[in-house]
Amino acid sequence: xxxxxxxxxxxxxxxxxxxxxxxxxxxxxxxxxxxxxxxxxxxxxxxxxxxxxxxxxxxxxxxxxxxxxxxxxxxxxxxxxxxxxxxxxxxxxxxxxxxxxxxxxxxxxxxxxxxxxxxxxxxxxxxxxxxxxxxxxxxxxxxxxxxxxxxxxxxxxxxxxxxxxxxxxxxxxxxxxxxxxxxxxxxxxxxxxxxxxxxxxxxxxxxxxxxxxxxxxxxxxxxxxxxxxxxxxxxxxxxxxxxxxxxxxxxxxxxxxxxxxxxxxxxxxxxxxxxxxxxxxxxxxxxxxxxxxxxxxxxxxxxxxxxxxxxxxxxxxxxx
Amino acid sequence: xxxxxxxxxxxxxxxxxxxxxxxxxxxxxxxxxxxxxxxxxxxxxxxxxxxxxxxxxxxxxxxxxxxxxxxxxxxxxxxxxxxxxxxxxxxxxxxxxxxxxxxxxxxxxxxxxxxxxxxxxxxxxxxxxxxxxxxxxxxxxxxxxxxxxxxxxxxxxxxxxxxxxxxxxxxxxxxxxxxxxxxxxxxxxxxxxxxxxxxxxxxxxxxxxxxxxxxxxxxxxxxxxxxxxxxxxxxxxxxxxxxxxxxxxxxxxxxxxxxxxxxxxxxxxxxxxxxxxxxxxxxxxxxxxxxxxxxxxxxxxxxxxxxxxxxxxxxxxxxx
Numbered sequence: 001x002x003x004x005x006x007x008x009x010x011x012x013x014x015x016x017x018x019x020x021x022x023x024x025x026x027x028x029x030x031x032x033x034x035x036x037x038x039x040x041x042x043x044x045x046x047x048x049x050x051x052x053x054x055x056x057x058x059x060x061x062x063x064x065x066x067x068x069x070x071x072x073x074x075x076x077x078x079x080x081x082x083x084x085x086x087x088x089x090x091x092x093x094x095x096x097x098x099x100x101x102x103x104x105x106x107x108x109x110x111x112x113x114x115x116x117x118x119x120x121x122x123x124x125x126x127x128x129x130x131x132x133x134x135x136x137x138x139x140x141x142x143x144x145x146x147x148x149x150x151x152x153x154x155x156x157x158x159x160x161x162x163x164x165x166x167x168x169x170x171x172x173x174x175x176x177x178x179x180x181x182x183x184x185x186x187x188x189x190x191x192x193x194x195x196x197x198x199x200x201x202x203x204x205x206x207x208x209x210x211x212x213x214x215x216x217x218x219x220x221x222x223x224x225x226x227x228x229x230x231x232x233x234x235x236x237x238x239x240x241x242x243x244x245x246x247x248x249x250x251x252x253x254x255x256x257x258x259x260x261x262x263x264x265x266x267x268x269x270x271x272x273x274x275x276x277x278x279x280x281x282x283x284x285x286x287x288x289x290x291x292x293x294x295x296x297x298x299x300x301x302x303x304x305x306x307x308x309x310x311x312x313x314x315x316x317x318x319x320x
Numbered sequence: 321x322x323x324x325x326x327x328x329x330x331x332x333x334x335x336x337x338x339x340x341x342x343x344x345x346x347x348x349x350x351x352x353x354x355x356x357x358x359x360x361x362x363x364x365x366x367x368x369x370x371x372x373x374x375x376x377x378x379x380x381x382x383x384x385x386x387x388x389x390x391x392x393x394x395x396x397x398x399x400x401x402x403x404x405x406x407x408x409x410x411x412x413x414x415x416x417x418x419x420x421x422x423x424x425x426x427x428x429x430x431x432x433x434x435x436x437x438x439x440x441x442x443x444x445x446x447x448x449x450x451x452x453x454x455x456x457x458x459x460x461x462x463x464x465x466x467x468x469x470x471x472x473x474x475x476x477x478x479x480x481x482x483x484x485x486x487x488x489x490x491x492x493x494x495x496x497x498x499x500x501x502x503x504x505x506x507x508x509x510x511x512x513x514x515x516x517x518x519x520x521x522x523x524x525x526x527x528x529x530x531x532x533x534x535x536x537x538x539x540x541x542x543x544x545x546x547x548x549x550x551x552x553x554x555x556x557x558x559x560x561x562x563x564x565x566x567x568x569x570x571x572x573x574x575x576x577x578x579x580x581x582x583x584x585x586x587x588x589x590x591x592x593x594x595x596x597x598x599x600x601x602x603x604x605x606x607x608x609x610x611x612x613x614x615x616x617x618x619x620x621x622x623x624x625x626x627x628x629x630x631x632x633x634x635x636x637x638x639x640x
Contacts, residue, residue, distance in 0.1 A: 035624050042622035154474075256617070263616035263623070267609065268596070270627035275595035276588070278631065289587065296583035297576070302362030303583070304355050307590035311598065 005033055009040035015139050017112060024114055027131040030273075038131065041138040048080070048137035049246050052162030052187075053147045054155055059168040060194040060229050065147045067227075067235035068242075069105050072143050075239075079105075080136030080144040081113040082129055084155055112136060127269045129158045160187040161262050164245045166238070168192045169208070172200030188222055190241050196226035196234070221248075282314045325353055329360035335459050337432060344434055347451040350593075358451065361458040368400070368457040369566050372482030372507075373467045374475055379488040380514040380549050385467045387547075387555035388562075389425050392463050395559075399425075400456030400464040401433040402449055404475055432456060447589045449478045480507040481582050484565045486558070488512045489528070492520030508542055510561050516546035516554070541568075602634045 011019035026034035051068075055061050065081070072079050105111040114132055116125065129146060136144045146162055148155035159165050167188035193204055205224065212222055223241050227234035249255035283289050292310060295301035331339035346354035371388075375381050385401070392399050425431040434452055436445065449466060456464045466482055468475035479485050487508035513524055525544065532542055543561050547554030569575035603609050612630060615621035 039622045039624055043619055046619050259617040260613055263613040264610070266623040267613055267616060267626055267630070270623055271599060271630055272592055272596060274627050274631050275599065275634075276592060278635065279591060279595065290584070293580055293583040293587055296587060297579040299363055299366050302359045303586040303590055304359055306587055307594050310587070310591055311594050314595075315598065 005036045006040065008033070008037045009138075012037070012041060012135060012138050013044055013140075017109075020112065020135050020139050021114065024132045024135050027135070028116070028128050038134060041134065045134050045137040048133070048141050048144045049164070049242075050133055050137075050144045050146065050162045051242055052159030052165040053145060053168065054159045054165070054187075055168030055192075055194075056170075059170050061147060061168050063229035064166075064168050064192060064194055064227060064235070064238070065145060066105075067229050067232055068145065068239060069111060071235055071239040073105075073108065073110055077142035078110040078140065079112075080133075080139070080141035081105075081111065082132045082136070082144065082146045083113060083115045084125065084129065084146070084148040084158060085115055085117050112139065112141060124269060124273075125154045126157045126161070126265070127273070130161065130266055130269075156187060161265060163249060163258070164189050164242050166190045166192060166242070168194050169204065170195045171198045171204040189220075189245050190238070191222060191224045192227050192234075192238060193224065194227045194229050197228050197231075201226065279310060279314055283310065288313075325356045326360065328353070328357045329458075332357070332361060332455060332458050333364055333460075337429075340432065340455050340459050341434065344452045344455050347455070348436070348448050358454060361454065365454050365457040368453070368461050368464045369484070369562075370453055370457075370464045370466065370482045371562055372479030372485040373465060373488065374479045374485070374507075375488030375512075375514075376490075377469065379490050381467060381469075381488050383549035384486075384488050384512060384514055384547060384555070384558070385465060386425075387549050387552055388465065388559060389431060391555055391559040393425075393428065393430055397462035398430040398460065399432075400453075400459070400461035401425075401431065402452045402456070402464065402466045403433060403435045404445065404449065404466070404468040404478060405435055405437050432459065432461060444589060444593075445474045446477045446481070446585070447593070450481065450586055450589075476507060481585055483569060483578070484509050484562050486510045486512060486562070488514050489524065490515045491518045491524040509540075509565050510558070511542060511544045512547050512554075512558060513544065514547045514549050517548050517551075521546065599630060599634055603630065608633075 008019060008023065012023055023034055023037055027038060053061055053065055053068075069079050069081070106113060114136075116128055116132065133144050133146065146158060148159060165187050167190070169191065171193060191208055193201060193208070205226075208224055212224075223245075225234055225238055225241060227238060229235060249258065280289065289310070292301070292306045296303050296306055328339060328343065332343055343354055343357055347358060373381055373385055373388075389399050389401070426433060434456075436448055436452065453464050453466065466478055468479060485507050487510070489511065491513060511528055513521060513528070525546075528544055532544075543565075545554055545558055545561060547558060549555060569578065600609065609630070612621070612626045616623050616626055
């Protein structure tokens with residue numbers, strides 16, 4: 001291990017914002033030096049409490065996040081933010097939308113914000129987000145907030161690996177929106193009904209309680225809170241609920257079960273990429289695989305037979 | 321190959337709805353017999369035109385789909401529908417939402433509808449959807465419509481592998497919804513502004529034209545159409561635009577490029593699962609991997625080192 005890598009890791013441990021930002025970017029590209037740096041950092045992680053924040057567009061997630069950051073800062077805690085943005089697969093650019101609101105914390109040295117797009121991560125968004133969380137954890141951030149704009153499966157996967165998952169909804173949404181929501185509802189540890197000064201809030205609370213009753217996992221305690229984030233109403237209660245959930249996890253076997261689940265997900269993600277790299281390495285750069293793809297496209301060979309042949313070739317014909 | 325499998329394949333080729341439905345279900349579970357049946361069917365596929373249909377909740381996708389099915393049926397074409405539903409990760413059940421509308425085609429023997437949930441597919445939704453499309457193609461369906469409820473990455477991945485991708489939007493959406501849309505906009509071959517009798521339609525058209533101008537892939541022709549699907553306005557024009565796109569693809573190198581792209585995606589999906597199966601098989605059932613996960617959760621071993629050690633173990637220590 002080179003001194004360069006050791007120094008890089010030390011700078012992150014010292015809370016150097018530029019070093020951390022560069023490391024997150026290099027991890028996105030899976031540069032070998034960055035991966036080696038993360039290995040040094042790993043034993044120094046595990047301190048930060050990771051809070052996932054998701055919900056439909058228009059639910060006011062950014063305002064809730066903004067309030068939560070202010071609340072945590074008032075307690076003297078440092079806050080890292082991983083903001084997940086939807087991306088155009090063509091332009092590659094992330095759309096920042098109402099993230100501008102959060103930028104008022106950008107000048108606060110106790111707040112470190114990184115945006116990541118939902119596309120273009122080697123090994124997937126979930127891997128990139130987990131790496132960014134690890135770096136922020138190693139920097140000494142007390143809380144890492146992972147906020148998504150969308151509610152797609154990618155975002156849900158990221159948020160579901162948080163220690164505490166907060167799902168923000170608003171009163172009076174249409175049936176279709178409610179349907180979309182069902183998937184994310186069930187990852188929630190805390191449900192926030194934001195814009196709770198609007199009509200229909202009681203109906204929404206009743207609906208949410210019904211949905212929670214109907215789900216199969218009754219062991220999980222879910223707290224439901226009302227906020228009006230634009231007026232800071234209910235934000236302190238949310239912060240306290242997050243803290244309470246953290247304490248509950250620490251003293252409960254559920255905490256270890258989740259930590260193990262997170263480790264399994266992380267390992268599987270990395271393995272998927274590494275095993276595919278082995279395929280590329282053993283079949284030759286693109287050449288080997290692309291002749292299989294061509295045969296499939298010409299309908300000379302079905303995809304299943306092709307996949308079986310590739311596996312046999314990778315393992316020297318000794319595969320099952 | 322057993323006679324049973326050959327007979328099963330023949331029944332699907334003869335258009336047997338029950339055999340096809342069962343095959344799709346068994347492919348979901350990746351039952352070996354089902355995979356063998358698909359291998360027999362593969363040379364008989366390639367006839368169907370696959371149309372992807374996506375857009376935000378509330379855009380009226382189902383009504384557009386319904387209109388398109390009626391239009392295709394009037395031309396005497398058979399239509400397969402793969403309907404992608406958002407799922408609850410806990411309950412495992414798909415939410416049908418306004419899919420009920422489409423059910424009026426369920427008694428038409430020229431229409432074959434299958435729903436699939438966004439979760440619980442071995443090897444991913446994209447693999448399951450591709451298998452279902454293949455089965456419908458082999459049954460002799462002239463058109464296969466892949467319709468999504470959501471606009472998550474999973475759904476976009478599915479729709480983006482269609483021959484012709486139709487994205488449905490509505491006038492006058494908020495900024496946040498527009499942001500979500502950006503990702504799916506760029507997979508569109510045809511953009512449909514539905515509910516075009518609403519206020520703000522000209523503004524939306526202008527916005528869409530601007531977004532298309534801004535994107536980097538200028539070679540791609542995108543048609544923009546207006547519909548009022550509830551009154552069947554513009555549906556025939558949409559059907560004709562889909563047909564025109566099909567003809568353009570057939571006579572253009574783009575058609576082959578896309579077919580090759582689809583083959584690459586399919587092969588990679590199957591390989592990812594198969595390579596992970598090799599990991600499980602070679603490290604022992606769960607046992608081997610879970611001791612690595614435990615070390616990661618205890619922070620005794622970082623995930624990257626763990627992944628490298630697993631790869632070495634799988635390849636007998638000869639990995640790079």
